[in-house]
Each structure stands twice: as C-alpha cells, then as structure tokens.
Amino acid sequence: SAVISQKPSRDICQRGTSLTIQCQVDSQVTMMFWYRQQPGQSLTLIATANQGSEATYESGFVIDKFPISRPNLTFSTLTVSNMSPEDSSIYLCSVVPTTNEKLFFGSGTQLSVL
Amino acid sequence: QKEVEQDPGPLSVPEGAIVSLNCTYSNSAFQYFMWYRQYSRKGPELLMYTYSSGNKEDGRFTAQVDKSSKYISLFIRDSQPSDSATYLCAMSAGASGGSYIPTFGRGTSLIVHP
Numbered sequence: 001s002a003v004i005s006q007k008p009s010r011d012i013c014q015r016g017t018s019l020t021i022q023c024q025v026d027s028q029v030t031m032m033f034w035y036r037q038q039p040g041q042s043l044t045l046i047a048t049a050n051q052g053s054e055a056t057y058e059s060g061f062v063i064d065k066f067p068i069s070r071p072n073l074t075f076s077t078l079t080v081s082n083m084s085p086e087d088s089s090i091y092l093c094s095v096v097p098t099t100n101e102k103l104f105f106g107s108g109t110q111l112s113v114l
Numbered sequence: 115q116k117e118v119e120q121d122p123g124p125l126s127v128p129e130g131a132i133v134s135l136n137c138t139y140s141n142s143a144f145q146y147f148m149w150y151r152q153y154s155r156k157g158p159e160l161l162m163y164t165y166s167s168g169n170k171e172d173g174r175f176t177a178q179v180d181k182s183s184k185y186i187s188l189f190i191r192d193s194q195p196s197d198s199a200t201y202l203c204a205m206s207a208g209a210s211g212g213s214y215i216p217t218f219g220r221g222t223s224l225i226v227h228p
Contacts, residue, residue: 031214
C-alpha cells in the first residue's frame with residue numbers, strides 16, 4: 001500500500017475565498033485522483049491528476065473552479081476556488097501505487113464554507 | 115437507475131451477529147470488485163478486493179460476487195463494536211488505465227452495539 005498524507009484535515013472558510021489541499025505520497029504512484037464525498041452520497045470523481053500536464057476533469061467539474069497541480073509522481077494539490085456553501089464536503093486524494101493496481105485513499109479534508 | 119445501488123442503512127446489529135452488506139450493479143463489464151471501510155472523519159480503507167465471480171475470505175470477512183445476478187456481498191462474522199463504520203462497495207471494468215477508475219456505491223452505515 002501507500003502512505004498518503006493529506007493537509008489540511010479540516011477547515012472552515014468564508015464564501016468567495018479559495019482553499020488549496022495538499023496530497024503527499026511516500027512512494028511513486030501511477031495514478032492520482034481527487035474525489036468529493038458529500039453527505040449521504042457516493043464518492044464522486046472530480047479529476048485525474050496527470051503528472052506534468054493538465055488534469056482530466058469529469059463531467060460537471062471545471063479547471064477554473066478546481067485547479068489541480070501534479071508537479072511530480074508523489075505530490076498533488078487541489079484548489080477549491082471562489083467557494084460557496086455548496087462546496088462544503090469532504091475532499092479525498094487517492095492513488096494507485098506503481099507496485100499494485102489497487103486504489104488507496106488519504107484521510108480526507110473536511111471543508112465547511114460559511 | 116444508478117450503476118451501483120447500495121442501501122445506505124443504517125444497519126444496527128448486536129455484537130457477535132453475522133452482518134450481510136450488499137450491492138447490486140447494472141454494468142456487465144465490471145470485473146473487479148472492492149469493499150472499503152470508512153470510519154467517521156477518515157478516508158476509505160480498502161478491505162477486500164476480488165476479481166470476477168466467487169468467494170474470498172480474510173479473517174472474519176468474506177466477499178462474495180455473483181456476476182450472473184450482478185450482486186455482491188460482504189459478510190462479517192462475529193461482528194464487533196469496532197466494525198461500526200460505513201462500508202462502500204466499488205467496482206471497475208479493468209485493472210489499469212482508464213477502465214480502472216471504480217464506480218462507488220453510496221455506502222452502508224453499520225452500527226454494532228455491545
């Protein structure tokens with residue numbers, strides 16, 4: 001498996017501001033993803049973070065709202081921009097290590113927007 | 115109809131009971147089946163990973179897949195209060211590349227009371 005450190009673990013933000021979430025993995029990984037988990041809902045894939053190139057976004061998610069960086073094989077950031085209360089959710093980083101084909105998750109970021 | 119259906123519960127059982135958690139799905143291309151456990155304020159943890167139909171056992175946990183019925187189950191024997199968590203099923207068509215990205219159920223909340 002992989003050890004995934006995600007920061008911050010939780011935050012309370014004001015409407016209109018932005019928050020950047022960091023994801024650091026202890027080993028190189030093939031794939032990195034960002035998910036959103038809203039109360040009572042299944043995990044929703046936001047985007048695949050591609051190393052050295054633009055992220056691949058799922059339907060309903062756009063780069064202006066959720067810019068993603070992945071400068072190397074072990075690190076990625078997700079920014080939630082111009083936040084509104086509807087963005088209140090858990091955001092999860094997940095990875096597929098190069099040594100196996102299973103999906104592992106970070107501990108998540110609990111975001112509340114006032 | 116959603117691709118993956120999972121009853122959100124909550125499912126409340128006494129300690130020591132056998133627990134059965136289930137998911138149904140509609141996409142016949144799914145070949146890989148996973149169960150994740152998620153404690154409150156934590157990221158999902160991979161519990162079981164199976165390929166195609168059949169059973170897989172790991173300690174008190176048994177994962178069962180019936181592809182003909184498009185139905186998967188997770189059984190927990192001798193349930194403990196520490197098993198109280200949300201259990202998410204997930205499934206994917208492939209083990210690598212774009213077909214790897216799993217589709218998740220909503221999760222079932224399990225409460226094991228002493």
